[in-house]
Amino acid sequence: MTALAERPARTPPRAERARTRPGAAVLLGLGLAVLLAFGVLVSAANGAFAIAPGEILSSIGHRLWLGGEPVAGTGESVLWNIRFPRIVLGVLVGACLACAGALMQGMFGNPLAEPGVIGVSSGAAVGAVCAIAFGLTFAGNWTIPVCAFLAGLATVAIVYLLSRSGGRTEVVTLVLTGVAVNGLAGALIGVFIFYADNDEITAITFWQMGSLSQATWPKILAVAPLAALGLAAAPFFARRLDLLALGERPARHLGVDVERMRLQLIVIVALLTGAAVAVSGVIGFIGLVVPHLVRMVAGPGHRTLLPLSAAGGAAVIVWADLAARTVAAPAEVPLGILTALVGSPFFFWLLRRTRRRQGGWA
Known part of the structure; x- marks a missing residue:
């Protein structure tokens, strides 16, 4: 995080200034599409109740009035009421999360940026933990997601207002304010956990680790409009983000x-991250x-980076959730733990690589 705050002028190295590689972008897009489709099929087939891939395709065809037959016995209910909601x-x-990360990295001009920098995830966690610890039920089963989403948006608003001065918002001030707010959010979560009972502590801990185990079609219908709005708005900033990579002053000119x-962009990132965290808990990296x-494969151009990142994030979560369900079956490993186990070593490698290419942070 300190690296983000101390980075000097935003002058990307020659590799970052390279133009998008269209051929690589097309191949990567096709590869991600195949990886995602295969992941959906494998995830739907595997679990405590095994379902053959052919039966899954037949059931999908039956639901779409294209022929086919439903899965025999309880398989149809398991497929459509448990596995497909979780996959979707x-x-x-x-x-x-991946699209929000790409927007954050473009906005800060730094590959080490991610949605948690401005406190969205930690703020949403405070809202959810507060609802669990105090037993709030004003919105029924929706109380925790509603509290998480509203708290995430409120946190972003606070960070933005505190970092704004003289009609401008400096990136360094925004980052440092986000660091301070993240620390305060962690302290508040600790206070709520201190006063919670054992059952509430279990719920809080599992929610903080991230999971898709509570997926239902109503939750999907609630988060889908917010996700669609943020994902649809992001590509409209592609050209301006490319210009911003030249530096703030050239971009203004x-x-x-x-x-x-x-x-x-802060509003869009808050929308995307808040919606995701509200229904899945905190899933990092x-x-x-x-x-x-x-970016390493297809180049830094945001016209391809944003949609490919969204597709890549979807594929990674589908495969990671499959591993979370099956690697320690019949128990389930929290999804956030798996992403952190893979993401943390990658972050260290990325930190050292970026520092070496920039010639140090000082």
Whole structure:
């Protein structure tokens, strides 16, 4: 995090200034599409109740009035009421987190940025933990997601207002304010846990680790409009983010209203991350790892980086959730633990690589 705050002028190295590689982008897009489709099929087939891939395709055809037969016995209910909701929610959550990460990295001009930098995840966690610890039920089963989403948006608003001065928002001030708010959020979560009973502590701990085990079609219908809005709005900023990579002053000379764009991007990132965290808990490193891997293959152009990151995030979450369900069956490993186990070593490697290419942070 300190690296983000101390980075000097935003002058990307020659590799980052390279133009997008269209051929690589097309191949990567096809590869991600195949990886995602195969992951959906494998995830739907595997679990405590095994379902043959052919039966899954037949059931899908039956639901779409294209022929085929439903899965025999309880398999149809398991497929459509348990596994497909979980898979679809994973696709939405992964796409939201990865796209938000790509936007954050473009806005800060730093590959080490991710949605948690401005406190969205920690703020949403405070809202959810507060609802659990105090037993709030004003919205029924929706109380925890509603509290998480509203708290995430409120946290972003606080961070933005505190970092704004003289009609402008400096990136360094925004990052440092986010660090302070993240620390305060962690302290508040600790206070709530201190006063919670054993059952509430179990629920809080599992929620903080991230999971898709509570996926239902109503939750998907609730988060899908927010995810669709954020994912649809993101590509409209692609050209301006490419210009911003040249530096704030050149971007302004080329007609980019940097301050206005930064505010709009913060709102979109808050929308995407808040919606994802509200239904899945805290799942880290997706917004950091996926956009950077896509950038390494397809280049830094945001016209391809944003949609490919969304597709990559969806594929990663689907496969990671499959591993979470099966690696320690019949127990389930929290999804956030698996992403952290893979993401943390990658973050260390990325930190050292970026520092070496920049010649140090000082």
